Amino acid sequence: MKRVGVIGGGQLAWMMADAAEKFGVKLVVQTPSENDPAVSIAQEIVFAAVDDASATKTLANKCDVITFENEFVNLDALSDLAHQGVCFRPRLEALAPLLDKYHQRCYLRDLGLPVPQFFAIEQLKNIKSKVEYLGFPVVLKSRRHGYDGQGTFIIQDFASLEEKLSYETTIQTSNESSFLLEEFIPFDRELAVIAARSVEGKIVTYPVVETQQEQQVCRRVIAPAEITPNQLAEIQAIAHTLLNSLEVVGIFGIELFLTANGKVLVNEIAPRTHNSGHFSLDACETSQFEQHLRAVCGLPLGNSDLQCAAAVMVNLLGYENSHSDYQSQRQQIAKIPQANIHWYGKTESRPGRKLGHVTVLLDNQNRDLAIALAQSIESIWYPR
Incomplete structure (x- = not known):
């Protein structure tokens, strides 16, 4: 059995559970709170802050490989473990230019990628x-x-x-x-793409999606985005350039701007599974979480194609301070045809906190229909 350590115990780690069971992978999670979502699915827990390198040493003793649910780590401290032979995927050198947004911007610019x-x-x-x-x-x-x-x-x-x-x-x-x-980029739309790179250097990209933000928090994702073939090719080329340059093993999320004149700019890079790829749990043959485990365990990458015409994902965000599990709203949303609700099991709601998401599979690619469906879900979820 492969033992994979995960630094971070939020919903991104929690959503690795099905793929871990599928491959017989044992998940060992480093996270600070017994209430974090991944505590319920991990075989073992190291209760500690994600930037606690001494705890990560304990984690390493229980694992074959360590990966990341979030990037809020202490790279300098972890580098000592890497020198001692601990296997991190993605490697620490791939994270180093990305954790500081100024350094990230410089790195992307120096690669020749388009940035503000x-x-x-x-x-x-x-x-x-x-x-x-x-x-x-x-x-x-x-x-x-x-x-x-x-x-x-x-x-x-x-x-x-x-x-x-x-x-x-x-x-x-x-x-x-x-x-x-x-x-400030007066963009026409915001886009994102999930890309994975294997140990052997093979790269797989997911469909480019449109992300819609409110108060700079993602509310909706529409897959696939309505873009031109040239824009799709440019975004895929950006993903290949970035992942190959960093020699990544694992999943990266790449956020982009599409300007009114059709220009693509890179906004930010997330060196992990990403909210913009949640639709893949229900809409793709291989979810981003399975793909990430495939990559870090040295398995062949899976098919990332959509298995339906389109999909819309809506984040269920907290709008109050509460300990409710919102059963009534969830039951109403579940009645929508081809709706799939993922509830993260968090015990506390607060404004803006991601509590879950719902993905609806669509029979045709129609942006207006997807937006209307998302608004219908939000009308159930949020109080009038």
């Missing part, structure tokens, strides 16, 4: 000229630990920028600061 214009914020005196170059609005991003819209701010004027930065506390005396600035 960006600057690091280093000194107060340099900011004004950079903002004048970009023009308002600008996007201010935390360089580390931002996700689900956290740490990303759209700034309309210089006074708001000064207020948000709170220069006294965020402009450091070191050579690096906590934030980067980048140009």
Whole structure:
């Protein structure tokens, strides 16, 4: 039996359970709370923060290979374990240029991949000229630990920028600061693609999807996205360039902008399974979670094609502070034909928290129909 350690015990680890059972894989999870979703499916648990490298050493003693459910780890500390022979997939060198968003931007730019214009914020005196170059609005991003819209701010004027930065506390005396600035992209749509790379270097990409955000949190995913063949080829080429350059083993999520004139830009990279690929659990022969386990266990990659004409995925987000399991809403949503609900078993709801998702399989590819169906689900889920 292959023993796979997973750093992180949220829903992304929890959704590996079916594939682990299919392949006879033992999942050992490092996570801080007994209430985390993956606790219910793991064969063993190491209760510790995901950036606790001493706990990861304990995890390594129980596993053949270690992978990541999230990227909030201490690479410097983990590198000592890698030098001792611990196998990480993806390798730590693949994560290194991605965890800091400024370094990620630089890496993508240096690969020749299309990205928005960006600057690091280093000194107060340099900011004004950079903002004048970009023009308002600008996007201010935390360089580390931002996700689900956290740490990303759209700034309309210089006074708001000064207020948000709170220069006294965020402009450091070191050579690096906590934030980067980048140009605001008035995109037509946001897109994403999940790509996997095997131990042998084979790459498989999933259908490119359209993602729809509200308050910078993903609300809906439509698969496949309505894009041109040239745009599809460009996105697939971006995925191949990135994964081969990093020599990745495992799944990556790549978020993109599509501008009004049809230009594709890379937004952010997630070095793990990703919310934009959840539709694959029900709509594809090989889900992103099975594909990730296939890759990290050295198995051949599976077929990533859609097994239906199209699909729409809707995130079920918390909208209140509660301990409800929302059975009534879930039962109503379950009555929708070809609807598949995945409930993460979290014991606490709070605004914006991902509690579950629902994927509906569609008999034809119709963006308007998919959006209407998503809105119907949301009308059941969210209070009027």
